[in-house]
Amino acid sequence: MKYGLYDRPPVGTSILSALQWMIVAVSSSVAVPLMIGDVYGLQADEMSHLMQQTMFFIGLASLLQVWIGHRYPMLEGPAGLWWGIFIILAQLGASAGLQPREIGQSFQLGMALAGLLFIGFGMLGWIGKLQRWFTPLVSGTYMILLAISLCSNILTGMLGIGFQHSKEVQPGVALVSVGIVALVVWIMRTKRFSSFAVLFGMVGGWVLYAVLGWTEPVRPADQLISWPSFFFWGTPRWDWGVVLTSMLTGFVLLTNLVTSMVVMGKATNTVPTDSQYNRGGVFTGVSHLLSGVSGVVGMIPLSLAAAVIQTTRMASRLPFMLAMVGMMLIGLLPTVAHFLAALPTPVAYAAMFISYTQLLGFGLKDYVTVKMDDRAITVGGSSLLIGIGVMFVPAAAWQKLPALVSFLFGNGLLLGVIVCLLLEHVVFRKPTDSQTQKDGHAA
Template sequence: MTSWKTAIASMQWLFFIFANTIVVPISIGGAFDLPGEMITGIIRSSLIFTGIACMIQALIGHRFPIMEGHSGVMWALVLNLCATASTMGISLSTVGGGIATGLLLAGGVVVILSKFNLLAFLHKIFTPMVMSCFLFLLTFQLVLIFFKGMFKVGVDGTLLLPQSLFSIAIAVLVFLVKVKGKGTVGNYSLLIGMATGWIAYLLLFPSEQQANDTQSLLSIPIFPLGEPNLHMGIIIVTFLASLINLSNTLASIHSIADMLQERVTQARINRSFMTTGFFTIVSAVFGLVPFAPFASSLGFLESTQNYSKKPLVWAGATMAVLGIIPMMGNLMATLPVTVGNAVLFIMYLQLLGTSFRSLNGYQFNSVTIHRLAIPILTGLGVMSLDASIFSNFPVLIQPILTNGFMIGISISLVLENCIEWEEKSPSTTVWDEVD
């Protein structure tokens, strides 16, 4: 790959990583009712460690061109725990401290199990069909999030039509560039859409831009969500969710290996788990949502048609620099969230194709179709429900019951590991025991 192509590809990766990252610490800071300077510190921590995690995974961990970012599964769980804090009669800082303890415990366990090669049993639990259900539910969950994020809502709860129509126009632009663009033009649709939308939004809606205060590197907070505590309910829920979150790693590696037609070794997977476990510990300390390889990166790769990991490494390094240098981070923070959501909405449409391809080799009849239909449709059904209808259940299990993704994956795990299906197909990915 020539240097100019690497530079452009790195810029695309940077926009992709940033757009997937920036909204997470902002939402967490708001949920925990943190002061502005504390939220700014969490944002900077997020930029720094997301960039570092991407580099380490690409160079040492799984060594695939997959973004390592804040897990959507854990993001939803943290927000749900915040929403139920008043119902449980505990403070937000107690919730945050319990989450920190659960993450420290989960991260430590994953690192130890990875070190001593004790995670191979996950291959038997997270079967290829479970991974297919994971990809389908992840596609629906992300597309719904980004579709909703395209629309600008005012403080009174009403739709701001000009900004919303602008986001839709950017989504259409990205789609047209992708399908109509010739050669490399179509592959750079994300970069074109982000740059065009960013500049045009600043010109059309200048009153919405706010100045950001700069901070020093030493201002990054430690345990900003709350000091670790022993609230067992929060700890147990967080720990179990973190283990389920490991399916992110398996699904991502399984899918990218199929795409690139590479053989995956157990040692390679162990290194990826160890990296994720380490950054789970980091997340607990700095008040971040835990990390996981993004299976959604597959949609980005298919859109750009660039499968080299070098641009991802450079983008990760740049991302870390943005967090270290406040002025640069503040500049990137002017990227309109609605524009980022509009571009990502189009990018993640590709993930649906990846989900369908994961079913290659499977044949279904009127009985075996249930192994796919029950977990996916049940998960979608839970996603469509108002979380308040579960208020009569014990508060410690409400975060699980209201999470359609986790419900769907849990059902799939039970079906695949407890029922002998008559027409079960083998995985298309080859797992080896040596590196």
Template sequence: MNNIIKLRSGLAGLQWLFFLFTNTVVIPITVGAAFALPQDNIQFLIQCSFVLTGLACVVQAALGHQRSVMEGQSGLWWGVILSLSAAAPSLGISLTELGGSLAVGIVISGVITILIGVCGLAAPLSKLFTPGVMAVFMFLLGCRLNMIFLEGMLGISSGSSTEATTIQPTVFLLSAAVAVFVAVLSVKARPAIGQYALLIGILGGWVLYTLIFGRDSGTSSAGTIDMGWFPLGNPWNGLNIGVVMIAIIAGLVNASNTFGALKGTDRIYEQEASAKQYKRSFTISGVLAVLSGLLGLVPYAPYVSSVGFLQQTRIRERLPFVIGGLLFAGIGLIPAVSSVLTQLPLSIGSAVLLVTYLRLLGSSLKYFGQIRMDAANVYRTAAPLFVGVIVMGLPSEYFASLPPLLRPLLGNGLLVGILLALVLDRLRSSSSQQDQTQASNKVQGPVAPTSDHSRRTLNSNLNPKGEQS
């Protein structure tokens, strides 16, 4: 029996390893390509991402929120950084100045995140992320990331000018077949097999891709790596205050990932995350953000996609998660091994991740189910949803007429949608509180003086907590 448990934990840990890998490997590659870094520096970013992500998951599971929730490089941050790098020429900012300014902004946002955790501000901050805001966030995050994964399935690599920028039908047919296989296997197969559908899909798809298209040349080498601080750009050589401010705003909005991931797993763990869990999670994420700024990495946050992964695999124990994290960190320390894994075809990894992130729609609909859809709430939810999706599909050239410092912010559909949802929700809360106050005043009318006898009678009908008995 013990051997069976160990085998299951090992297989589940291996599946977590590939989940961490497929969610991570594309990010440093695209960021390195966007900043025109040499190959050795990109390899350095990849290895740092592997090590830090693996250790981050272990630390969060042991000391942070203590759940099997991936702590990885934030998709929201990833989108902001790629948008800024693409818009840098039109902003008149060099890539090195952009990288240095981003580093400063990321470090400052990390310090703010640490203060939110240490000072216990997560609880009042969580009140901003109501079901309406979380529904919009889940939906837009799924749209944004699945756009990236669909591009990968189509054989399009928008992160580098040296890769294909047109649809490759044969690559798409194979990746679509892998996605359908993983989805059917996870739904139709017995739980003992279905919970490993992602692992089976990745390994099987990798083999088929190699047999049909041959082996990828990979994106890295196992040679000597030039390590150092601020690989994207040294802040001492030039600083753009506008970019720093945008980074700080992105860091604050990035808090939605923590609330999305922990609230999304409340049902899986059959209990709400406590204030201490939020406090520890924010503190650890803040420390990781500071390190990310120094190392040129995309800042970290709990992954909302872990909700879909846990629902699909039905494995919520922490031991396999810790095993996967340790394996991932170990791989990052061995250049030869990490170099082999980076040869995983982007289309296959994207196909598997697409299946996982499609489940974000279910999480979004659950939050929508908590909203009373009257006319006002329909507008409050529809406006950020449609505006966010539309902005995502607009070319960056459309925003050329806006002030340079606002282009990266207003050109990011995910950020625009979340900020609009927060603003509209706050307006709703303010108006509803005002209506309740006016209604209460009308019902109560003027308050008459209360005699001592009346006060004693009233107090006798109240329990010590001041609640009516």
């Protein structure tokens, strides 16, 4: 590690690292408001406003976490579970005669209530105790399934599918993506610039796309500053299905918080304390409250940050805090937001590819620490097969089931982790030391 959590890099290094964190934050979240806007039928100006809201509150939530929350340089970003539910319930709501905006209004209330759940668990000190459930087998399963669940989108994006509305593989885009990955790997092997490999990969790829004429023109902004607003979707409304789904999601995302902090601890060569887990839980609740009152997709700590640190060997909190202030400024300046949103998505996917491989590496490292006896193979193997198998089931196959059921069984990552928890701690629970001694005396 070149710079630890509390190290202060030189000014130039801090600025470049902050810029890299900003680009990582933008590239990892820019697609979500675009997808939500498309599904919910938002106009161009509404989609732009949702984009700015997302950038501003990502910066604010992440800054609060690294400053007084868990104190790790870990991005708060749109949760895959949340925006997946946004899309699923929008489709289910349409079949029930609900307008998409009504679903959004209910989500605002649901996310706020989920935030209160996080805050309550954190203040009661329960999150620090929950982390003991996440053994290397559980956290390893989570990271492996997370990497596998992301790989389809990553490779699809790198091949140019969906870029500029293309439904087919674009050989030119795919070739450039391979070149960007090679550039990132080459820069990582240099001692002087390895911390900025992702940044240089994105900038280099963006310049090449511009030379080839593959970039879209940046849409001009109508005003210099646009302040964040409350309740993007309108006045919150109560809907039992959406609210209950939101509360269940909040409870399940406690697992994400714990596993993300475990992985971040490994990436920074530290061990998170119970106090850090609980503070992280409180401020994850705060970020959900912010999501609810602003109308953006619910935010959670992203494990991707650990992969970035592992790749760049830069764990310092200072550049990260500067970057999050910059994210808030992006959320206030429509011109800058429009410019960064013009980053071609294949470039972002290609530049981040090596960072995504680190997620898989964390999971494999956890598995290596486990003695692979029959019990471990049954627990890990069953969880992985179930989780991966569900990922291949078409989403449409779950639509006729109740929303809660389709949400649970339609998400391979979530289902795999739940199965692993049950097998590890209930079905094949290891005997405690006291029980082992008692059985020994009885014999």
